[in-house]
Amino acid sequence: MILPRAFYARPTLEVARDLLGKVLVHETAAGRASGMIVETEAYIGEDDPACHAAPGPTPRNAPLYGPPGFAYVYFNYGMHYLVNAVTEPEGAPAAVLIRALAPLEGVASMRRRRVRGTGRRAADLDVHEICRGPGNLTRALGIGLGQNRADLTHGALVVEDRGTTPGRVAWGPRIGIRAGVDRPWRAWIAGHPAVSGPAAMRGV
C-alpha cells in the first residue's frame, strides 16, 4: 500500500520515525528499483539552522513550503542528489531526508548505476553498501532533479508500506551539518548493516 498524503501531514519527527521500515520505490526505464528505508533525518522549519528553509523562501527550497507528500530533490557538493519527503501541513517548511536503504528490488541495476563512471566493479559492492548514504541511494535508484516535486503518493516515485515493522529505532545528531548539531533528529534502525556514518554514529 502506498502511503497516503495524511502520513506526511504530521510532525516531522514522527514521519522520520515512521518512514523506517517503509519502502522507497522508483520505476525507471530499466525497471523497478526499491529498498527499505533504514535511516532518516528531520529538517524542521526556518528556525532549524540546518534546514534549507533557514534563509526563508528561495527558488530552490520552494518545495519545502508546498504540500506534504512530495519529493524535494537537490544537488549538493557538485555531484550528489539528495532526496527528501516534504512533511507538515502546507506552508510549514519541513522535510525528512532519506539517508539509507536496504536494497530489495532491482539490485543488479542498482549496482550498475552505483559504479557507472567510477573505477569500481559492481561485484565488489556489498549489498549493504549499495544504498548506504543519501548520495549513494539516489544514484542507485536513478533519482535526480527530474524527480524534484514528484508526488510520492502517485506515480514513478512512491513510498510503500509492505507491513514490515522495523526493529528498535535509535536517535542521534544529524550527519554532515555545521549548525544544528545539538538537535538529535537523525533516526535509524538500530544495528542495521546498511546504516551510514562512522561506527560511532551507528550505535544505539
Added chain:
DNA sequence: CGTTCGATGCACT
C-alpha cells in the same frame, strides 16, 4: 580504527 583531502557545480551573499 581514525583523520584528511580532492572532486565538482551551484545557490546565495
Added chain:
DNA sequence: GTGCATCGAACGT
C-alpha cells in the same frame, strides 16, 4: 567568492 544535508581513497595509529 564562500560554503555546502557527500563520497571514497589515502594515509596515520
